[in-house]
Amino acid sequence: MASKLTQPFSIDPSFDKDRHVRFLDMMYELLPSDYESQEINHLTLAYFTLSSLDILGALDRVDKEAIVAWVLSFQAHKKDQDDLRSGQFYGFLGSRSSQFPADALKNSNCNSSHLASTYSALAILKILGYDFSLFDSESILRSMRNLQQSDGSHMMVALVYVLVWNPMAFSFLVNIMYTYDTSDTGGATYCAIASLRLMGFIEDDLLSKGVSSSIIDIPVLLDWMMQRQAADGGFQGRLNKPSDTCYAFWVGGVLKILGGSKFVNKEALRDSLLTCQSVYGGFSKFPGELPELYHSYYGFSAYSLLEEPTLNSLCVELGITKRAASGS
Numbered sequence: 001m002a003s004k005l006t007q008p009f010s011i012d013p014s015f016d017k018d019r020h021v022r023f024l025d026m027m028y029e030l031l032p033s034d035y036e037s038q039e040i041n042h043l044t045l046a047y048f049t050l051s052s053l054d055i056l057g058a059l060d061r062v063d064k065e066a067i068v069a070w071v072l073s074f075q076a077h078k079k080d081q082d083d084l085r086s087g088q089f090y091g092f093l094g095s096r097s098s099q100f101p102a103d104a105l106k107n108s109n110c111n112s113s114h115l116a117s118t119y120s121a122l123a124i125l126k127i128l129g130y131d132f133s134l135f136d137s138e139s140i141l142r143s144m145r146n147l148q149q150s151d152g153s154h155m156m157v158a159l160v161y162v163l164v165w166n167p168m169a170f171s172f173l174v175n176i177m178y179t180y181d182t183s184d185t186g187g188a189t190y191c192a193i194a195s196l197r198l199m200g201f202i203e204d205d206l207l208s209k210g211v212s213s214s215i216i217d218i219p220v221l222l223d224w225m226m227q228r229q230a231a232d233g234g235f236q237g238r239l240n241k242p243s244d245t246c247y248a249f250w251v252g253g254v255l256k257i258l259g260g261s262k263f264v265n266k267e268a269l270r271d272s273l274l275t276c277q278s279v280y281g282g283f284s285k286f287p288g289e290l291p292e293l294y295h296s297y298y299g300f301s302a303y304s305l306l307e308e309p310t311l312n313s314l315c316v317e318l319g320i321t322k323r324a325a326s327g328s
């Protein structure tokens with residue numbers, strides 16, 4: 001037993017679903033103290049946990065009503081319609097500490113809600129099957145315009161993508177991961193392609209259909225993506241970076257959207273990912289490190305893209321399962 005505990009990496013040659021569910025049970029019950037510095041991202045950590053459980057088909061173990069109430073408690077509410085023209089954004093705050101009074105933050109013009117945590121909140125609500133019919137989506141959509149710049153980008157965010165929560169309304173969201181992996185082009189490419197796909201500028205599965213795109217240079221992009229699968233079988237974020245668990249999703253996800261998954265060496269990628277599978281459940285960024293939620297989530301997502309049996313399929317561009325995206 002002692003030798004097992006000093007060996008955090010599995011020699012199991014397969015995806016250990018039961019162990020991953022036990023890892024997520026622990027994260028759901030109580031986050032380890034290592035996450036204290038991430039308190040401001042509490043909703044995002046919850047999104048990683050719950051979307052992971054959804055991919056693994058294990059959502060039955062959570063208290064959905066309690067989580068919905070907890071998530072909704074982070075929404076910033078306007079006092080009246082004039083507030084929507086005040087320049088503020090009325091989305092979701094990232095955590096309890098970010099609800100401290102604005103005066104305490106010495107910025108009375110800011111309610112501290114932001115796009116990244118708003119994405120996490122909406123994604124969780126979708127995953128849990130929340131009924132959005134009584135939800136104040138208008139305040140989010142209208143106040144989000146306050147963040148948009150003349151060049152089309154949005155303030156204080158790296159990139160935005162669209163989260164459809166019902167057939168009539170849409171919202172957005174952000175690549176939350178920029179707090180974790182900066183300077184990567186694989187993640188930025190995912191956000192660009194997913195955004196274009198959600199806005200209808202590129203068709204789904206272009207490569208399989210043999211259709212060209214008027215907005216992106218598919219051959220150049222495909223060539224660049226294919227060069228991201230490293231010699232060890234994993235994916236890197238850009239040239240001269242080591243392969244890393246999360247890029248199996250960022251790069252693999254773009255290939256999935258474009259219909260290029262057939263160009264991935266899937267066996268090599270599986271073998272590479274397994275070197276980061278922990279005996280405690282979850283995945284690490286690199287072999288030899290302890291597992292954490294971010295890389296675990298993208299490890300599970302990558303295995304879903306690899307069509308691991310018993311895992312639920314992903315709606316790649318939204319970052320939630322197809323089941324959650326369809327509202328079923």
Ligand SMILES: [Zn+2]
Nearest residue numbers: 181244246285
């Ligand atoms: Zn990573």
